[in-house]
Amino acid sequence: MAFALMGPEASFFRVLDQHRVSLIQSLKEGPGEAPRKEASSSEVLVSIENIIQDIVTSLARNEAPFLTLDNRSNWENIKFEDSVGLQMIPHCSTKKIKSDSAQSAQRFALILKILSMIYKLVQSNTYATKRDIYYTDIQLFGNQSVVDNIINDISCMLKVPRRYLHILSTSKGLIAGNLSYIEEDGTKVNCTCSTAVAVPSNIQGIRNLATDAKFLLIVEKDATFQRLLDDNFCNKLSPCIIITAMSFEAHNLTVPTIRWLGLLPSDIERLNIPKDTLIPLTKRDQMKLDSILKRPYVTCQPFWKKEMEIMAELKMKAEIQALTFISSDYLSRVYLPNKLQFGGWI
Amino acid sequence: MYIPGKCTGKVDEKPPTLMADCLVIKQFLHRTSIVHPKVRFHFGGEVNGILFKETFGVEKEPVVKLLNGIGLLTSQHHYMRPGFLGAQQVCSRIHPVLGHPVLLSIPDEEANMGLLGQLTLTPAAALCPCHKLHPDQTSRISAAFVFLYGPSGLPLIFPNQEHPLTVFKDNSYLFDWKKYHLRAAPNSNISLEDDLVLPDVSYWIESHERSWPQDSDQQILLLFLMVDFQGGFPAQLTEAWGLQSLLLTHLNSILLENQSLVQGAVQTAVDQALEQHHRRVKAQQKLQASIPVAVSSILSVVAGSTRSSFRALCLQTLQAVDTQEFRRRLHEAFQMTLHQRSMCDPKKQQLPEPSSSAEEREEGDESLDEALAGSCCPGEAPRPKRSCQGEGVGRKAQAASWLPLLSLGEAPQRSIGTGPTCSQARGWGGPETRGEDTLWLQEVSNLSEWLRAGPGSRPVP
Numbered sequence: 001m002a003f004a005l006m007g008p009e010a011s012f013f014r015v016l017d018q019h020r021v022s023l024i025q026s027l028k029e030g031p032g033e034a035p036r037k038e039a040s041s042s043e044v045l046v047s048i049e050n051i052i053q054d055i056v057t058s059l060a061r062n063e064a065p066f067l068t069l070d071n072r073s074n075w076e077n078i079k080f081e082d083s084v085g086l087q088m089i090p091h092c093s094t095k096k097i098k099s100d101s102a103q104s105a106q107r108f109a110l111i112l113k114i115l116s117m118i119y120k121l122v123q124s125n126t127y128a129t130k131r132d133i134y135y136t137d138i139q140l141f142g143n144q145s146v147v148d149n150i151i152n153d154i155s156c157m158l159k160v161p162r163r164y165l166h167i168l169s170t171s172k173g174l175i176a177g178n179l180s181y182i183e184e185d186g187t188k189v190n191c192t193c194s195t196a197v198a199v200p201s202n203i204q205g206i207r208n209l210a211t212d213a214k215f216l217l218i219v220e221k222d223a224t225f226q227r228l229l230d231d232n233f234c235n236k237l238s239p240c241i242i243i244t245a246m247s248f249e250a251h252n253l254t255v256p257t258i259r260w261l262g263l264l265p266s267d268i269e270r271l272n273i274p275k276d277t278l279i280p281l282t283k284r285d286q287m288k289l290d291s292i293l294k295r296p297y298v299t300c301q302p303f304w305k306k307e308m309e310i311m312a313e314l315k316m317k318a319e320i321q322a323l324t325f326i327s328s329d330y331l332s333r334v335y336l337p338n339k340l341q342f343g344g345w346i
Numbered sequence: 347m348y349i350p351g352k353c354t355g356k357v358d359e360k361p362p363t364l365m366a367d368c369l370v371i372k373q374f375l376h377r378t379s380i381v382h383p384k385v386r387f388h389f390g391g392e393v394n395g396i397l398f399k400e401t402f403g404v405e406k407e408p409v410v411k412l413l414n415g416i417g418l419l420t421s422q423h424h425y426m427r428p429g430f431l432g433a434q435q436v437c438s439r440i441h442p443v444l445g446h447p448v449l450l451s452i453p454d455e456e457a458n459m460g461l462l463g464q465l466t467l468t469p470a471a472a473l474c475p476c477h478k479l480h481p482d483q484t485s486r487i488s489a490a491f492v493f494l495y496g497p498s499g500l501p502l503i504f505p506n507q508e509h510p511l512t513v514f515k516d517n518s519y520l521f522d523w524k525k526y527h528l529r530a531a532p533n534s535n536i537s538l539e540d541d542l543v544l545p546d547v548s549y550w551i552e553s554h555e556r557s558w559p560q561d562s563d564q565q566i567l568l569l570f571l572m573v574d575f576q577g578g579f580p581a582q583l584t585e586a587w588g589l590q591s592l593l594l595t596h597l598n599s600i601l602l603e604n605q606s607l608v609q610g611a612v613q614t615a616v617d618q619a620l621e622q623h624h625r626r627v628k629a630q631q632k633l634q635a636s637i638p639v640a641v642s643s644i645l646s647v648v649a650g651s652t653r654s655s656f657r658a659l660c661l662q663t664l665q666a667v668d669t670q671e672f673r674r675r676l677h678e679a680f681q682m683t684l685h686q687r688s689m690c691d692p693k694k695q696q697l698p699e700p701s702s703s704a705e706e707r708e709e710g711d712e713s714l715d716e717a718l719a720g721s722c723c724p725g726e727a728p729r730p731k732r733s734c735q736g737e738g739v740g741r742k743a744q745a746a747s748w749l750p751l752l753s754l755g756e757a758p759q760r761s762i763g764t765g766p767t768c769s770q771a772r773g774w775g776g777p778e779t780r781g782e783d784t785l786w787l788q789e790v791s792n793l794s795e796w797l798r799a800g801p802g803s804r805p806v807p
Contacts, residue, residue: 109639112639113640140639
């Protein structure tokens, strides 16, 4: 496959290449945790049947059945692995979802409902989005976030990624850059075009993935993504891929880890970002900041801690758009190239 | 404080009339005693040589202070028989919620008739029995009892008396039952009971939303309406009863004039009293709503599985021959687990001491304090102390001897005493009365036993 010869000199990517080597090395030397097993459809079906069987057995004994879920809301149960990112610790604390308690009976029933729907999807090898699940009975589910949470709980409970439950994300993500692949129906996709490509909902069917990209840039906002496209960023810093955050999900990543480029709190002072472009932290922001600083895994990340402490002291935050006040193309022309060339990530 | 007082009299009545009159007096005294916990009433008499005696007002009974020195005895046994209507291991007390007093406007016509002053009405509401020990137990309100008290905490209406308060014939005068999906109908089938206080107004209550499970416990809504009147001048005791009568004569018009105020005050108190009941109902609804969803989900997986061993095992575990029976057994099994939870040992329930807007005060009873600490009124409150010793066989024997006397048509001679209103009894424990005590102790059948032979039982829905 030929790509247009564009982009900076090879030496531009020296720091990135070193970073890549160190990541691969850390993967090899890692704690030795076995990579997540790829579950087959029949294994998913059997897992669901086992849960049902346990419930029926409890009922036969006149015992109120319950479900045991990993407690995802307790940060003590979360660790950060360089090679993976955030993940549940082994033998984490769990919570019981009881069928005979007014507080949890509804959730118990909804989990079973979605389990039965997943069972049918996997059995028939069909797919549905999270939104589809919600719309099967909006009165029962109440709102989308209830469905999303339960799907995540089931994913943890069965210890398989969501895609193995045949439930797709409904996000409308965009991707552009040094990437080509063939979709399930045989369509050939080349993301090097000047316009972005929509990320397919069902990535299971993708094959012949090909790329020479030195890095994958995840862009939080669609507007900023569009700005980078307009500034021809993918070609200027080729070979690379840019993708919107909407299409980004941690457990579906095929790259070992993420680094945060910016806008960092330390950038605000360093770049002399105009004060009138800054936004005061809300009470919610403050509480979130305090909460993150207390999370166990943050204590092992001194750079993150430092940045959050700067933010707490400043009591201000800045959107990426604040860079446009320096110049309209500052982001793609100066900021990102410098960050990438000199390793300005944490 | 101990203030002695005594009323005596003789009556000349036929036995049925005497019986009825005694019941009425008993009710009046009982009704008065529950709001005057410091006062003890001894009611006794001699009929054809047979003595009877009953005491109202017991030491060491839990009390809630309502207002202006008026308290309310909160032991459930005054209002409902223990074990009545399926209540199991319930809290032995009621927890009245005191509403805000409302100033009633007095129409000119009533003012011209001598009712000059400030008239206030204060409601208090409670559910009986209290179900806080079993928050998951289904319950429904089956009746509402209204107790009216006038100034000085005396029952406004004499028990079993025809009264002019026709406002209460309108079911919706006091309370918007629809708010709680209930409907009310007046209940006139009230008979004088021996040891329960008789309401002035009673309603049958039923829910018009859904039929309740067979094992639902039933509760009664108790509503106490305290009417107070301040005329601006100190009233003599002899005037108190006159004021009571004047009030009763005109109260209907006043209540009609102030319906929205009265309803508002009552609604607020009842809302609070029913709050937990309402929450319990909602919790039950959540539990019940979850069962069909769980059942159909389980059935969907079992019926849709291609693994015959899995299907067979599930059916076999619940002893079902087919998926239809499996569905039924699943449903029954879930219901059974809910039922078992609601019947679980209340000691395992960790419930805070129930709060009440009224100040709780117990009459110097340390033992009762200890029993109540940290839990919702475990166990039974002390039963009313029978004044006559010699309960049991002796008393029953006297009852047997009493009845034949009645059947012979003998008419005990009695004239009604015309002395001052006596709300206080003479000191029965004093040295000058010990001789009389001995006399009382000779009696073998108290009035309750004798009267129990008469008609009447609590209204049963």
